[in-house]
Amino acid sequence: MPSVPQPKLGVGLLFNPVLPEFVTSHADAFDYLEIIPDREWSDRGVDATPRYATLDASFDLFRRVRERKPLLCHSIGLSIGSAGLFDLGHVDQINRIQTELDFAWHSDHLSFARLPGEHEMHTAISMPVPYDQEVLQLIKDRVEHIRAEVPCPFLLENNVYYVDAPDQEMSEPEFLNRLARESGCGILLDLHNVYVNSRNHGFTPESFLRDLDLSQVVELHIAGGDDLLGFYTDAHAGPVAEPVWGLLEDTLRAAPAVSAVTFEFHESSYPMLKTEGIVAELSHARRIWDRYA
Ligand SMILES: [Fe+2]
Numbered sequence: 625m626p627s628v629p630q631p632k633l634g635v636g637l638l639f640n641p642v643l644p645e646f647v648t649s650h651a652d653a654f655d656y657l658e659i660i661p662d663r664e665w666s667d668r669g670v671d672a673t674p675r676y677a678t679l680d681a682s683f684d685l686f687r688r689v690r691e692r693k694p695l696l697c698h699s700i701g702l703s704i705g706s707a708g709l710f711d712l713g714h715v716d717q718i719n720r721i722q723t724e725l726d727f728a729w730h731s732d733h734l735s736f737a738r739l740p741g742e743h744e745m746h747t748a749i750s751m752p753v754p755y756d757q758e759v760l761q762l763i764k765d766r767v768e769h770i771r772a773e774v775p776c777p778f779l780l781e782n783n784v785y786y787v788d789a790p791d792q793e794m795s796e797p798e799f800l801n802r803l804a805r806e807s808g809c810g811i812l813l814d815l816h817n818v819y820v821n822s823r824n825h826g827f828t829p830e831s832f833l834r835d836l837d838l839s840q841v842v843e844l845h846i847a848g849g850d851d852l853l854g855f856y857t858d859a860h861a862g863p864v865a866e867p868v869w870g871l872l873e874d875t876l877r878a879a880p881a882v883s884a885v886t887f888e889f890h891e892s893s894y895p896m897l898k899t900e901g902i903v904a905e906l907s908h909a910r911r912i913w914d915r916y917a
Pocket residue numbers: 781814845888
């Protein structure tokens with residue numbers, strides 16, 4: 625996919641429920657808005673007709689933003705790594721809102737969270753897929769379907785993992801490299817996820833970035849985390865973690881196809897960040913973007 629250059633969008637913001645006011649009053653602070661569509665609709669279940677009901681207030685806002693800025697779609701509900709489930713209705717729904725909001729690209733996570741069965745269950749956190757040939761083929765086939773159905777580029781994001789899966793056939797960078805080259809999806813590289821995994825599993829983020837084919841990376845995520853029970857987590861807690869700024873510089877210097885840098889924070893940390901904090905993080909990212917992109 626990165627063989628087709630994407631437009632340089634700049635520095636953007638992942639939308640969350642505390643941001644409608646900010647999006648309107650500080651439109652100059654971000655170049656594009658990334659939305660999580662699954663948070664803006666209710667899913668009545670696969671057997672319901674119509675299955676989805678979108679939230680009017682959010683979509684009114686997105687349509688207004690779209691008149692002036694690009695939108696990106698970052699879904700959390702596909703669960704592309706669930707071996708026994710591929711939700712074609714979810715892909716259809718992404719296609720419907722793509723028709724309306726004209727995303728520059730859409731993305732989801734290289735992970736699984738949904739467990740099919742008589743009563744589908746949810747793991748509550750996004751679980752990493754095993755890095756082996758069988759899973760690679762499964763996900764490549766699904767990417768092919770998604771790319772045929774939704775007429776804009778598709779990216780997959782590297783995940784966090786808190787427990788090492790034994791006897792993997794490939795390393796994470798090797799799996800991502802092959803997936804991108806063989807399926808045509810781009811990589812959404814979450815630099816904070818790399819930092820989280822490096823802290824919890826004792827490798828250096830620089831070695832991960834050396835092994836990853838950075839020419840396949842289209843978008844970067846930056847965020848902050850938290851310490852919990854001996855782990856460092858991807859809690860999206862407030863400002864960007866300090867070491868991630870250095871990783872952003874290193875990556876932008878070496879990754880010519882990167883088109884966008886997105887700041888993510890969880891709405892629960894808004895009382896700590898406040899409007900000034902969001903502006904400060906976006907400005908910091910923009911200074912680095914302007915230097916390297
Ligand atoms: Fe992310």
